[in-house]
């Protein structure tokens with residue numbers, strides 16, 4: 118299983134140092150793949166502290182441009198050089214607060230591929246879309262526009278994170294059946310647009326209010342490859358406990 122922590126805009130570099138000092142000594146106890154998506158400013162310290170461990174680092178965004186006159190932006194090559202192998206793209210907070218659309222997200226995925234970063238593409242429906250039974254349509258559109266022009270052999274460097282917007286940071290989670298249905302939709306769209314094998318092999322994780330209490334329940338989802346954890350990843354001992362509860 119892949120367990121991805123999304124620290125969001127939390128932890129200064131010195132707090133990141135403390136955080137990894139608590140996590141790293143325990144990380145070899147787990148067979149899971151552990152990926153920590155930290156703020157840009159924490160990548161370098163994270164790289165130093167996680168050397169020769171089973172922990173991988175990710176960023177939470179990247180520029181759609183290579184380099185140059187983009188004041189305040191961070192490029193894929195900067196992220197890669199700072200120690201990341203992964204990058205979250207299209208998180209709902211970026212879609213809503215920073216007005217990122219599927220077209221821009223598609224450009225960012227191509228930029229990530231160019232810089233040998235694995236994209237964690239976040240997709241998911243709002244509560245209104247869920248209530249009007251539009252989940253499948255929303256997922257299809259976000260996938261097809263986000264992955265436009267991507268070649269099948271590039272999908273091994275793309276993880277799809279199913280994150281219902283209404284479940285992020287709210288303590289509410291979908292039922293096992295709802296998660297399973299959405300993951301089936303994702304695999305079906307990939308199978309139709311690429312190949313049956315691609316649909317089977319694409320890595321799909323669930324995110325949205327995953328915590329110590331509900332992880333064993335969500336782990337019952339059959340077609341899942343891992344989890345994206347926000348709030349519950351911030352406190353090391355609680356997060357380590359969460360990882361312990363994930364079945365292989």
Ligand code: PGA
Pocket residue numbers: 123280284285286287324325326327345346347348349
């Ligand atoms: P949450 O966040 O676990 O705090 O709901 C998940 C995410 O936004 O990736």
